[in-house]
Amino acid sequence: xxxxxxxxxxxxxxxxxxxxxxxxxxxxxxxxxxxxxxxxxxxxxxxxxxxxxxxxxxxxxxxxxxxxxxxxxxxxxxxxxxxxxxxxxxxxxxxxxxxxxxxxxxxxxxxxxxxxxxxxxxxxxxxxxxxxxxxxxxxxxxxxxxxx
Numbered sequence: 001x002x003x004x005x006x007x008x009x010x011x012x013x014x015x016x017x018x019x020x021x022x023x024x025x026x027x028x029x030x031x032x033x034x035x036x037x038x039x040x041x042x043x044x045x046x047x048x049x050x051x052x053x054x055x056x057x058x059x060x061x062x063x064x065x066x067x068x069x070x071x072x073x074x075x076x077x078x079x080x081x082x083x084x085x086x087x088x089x090x091x092x093x094x095x096x097x098x099x100x101x102x103x104x105x106x107x108x109x110x111x112x113x114x115x116x117x118x119x120x121x122x123x124x125x126x127x128x129x130x131x132x133x134x135x136x137x138x139x140x141x142x143x144x145x146x147x148x
Contacts, residue, residue: 014026028052079116079119079121080113081123081124084113085123087127087130088106088130090105095135099141105131105134106134109128109130110132113131
């Protein structure tokens with residue numbers, strides 16, 4: 001049987017007042033699509049209405065998550081914001097352990113963050129915040145040394 005014949009058979013079995021959700025559920029029920037299904041659901045012989053609603057719910061919730069750096073639709077590896085975030089984390093980690101590395105990483109994070117803001121990149125403010133978090137202890141240490 002060809003894909004067209006399979007599709008016609010599935011559509012012909014739908015009630016006259018069927019909507020798109022009914023069609024998608026029928027495709028899941030007949031295992032014509034497996035997107036969002038667990039391995040167990042894929043090998044399961046028959047899917048119940050509850051199983052199909054669970055799959056649809058998972059797909060719906062996955063597509064409504066806010067865009068962030070993990071979202072491959074908006075995440076561009078190598079953009080200024082990413083470089084800045086890496087530099088900011090390095091600056092924070094090394095600000096107490098080995099400050100000279102933080103002295104380099106914090107300005108890189110600030111510059112990359114401002115470049116990201118200029119380029120209207122998502123989350124470009126994060127590297128600036130990370131750099132400030134790393135710089136504050138350094139400033140406090142320097143001020144403490146001058147007072148004593």
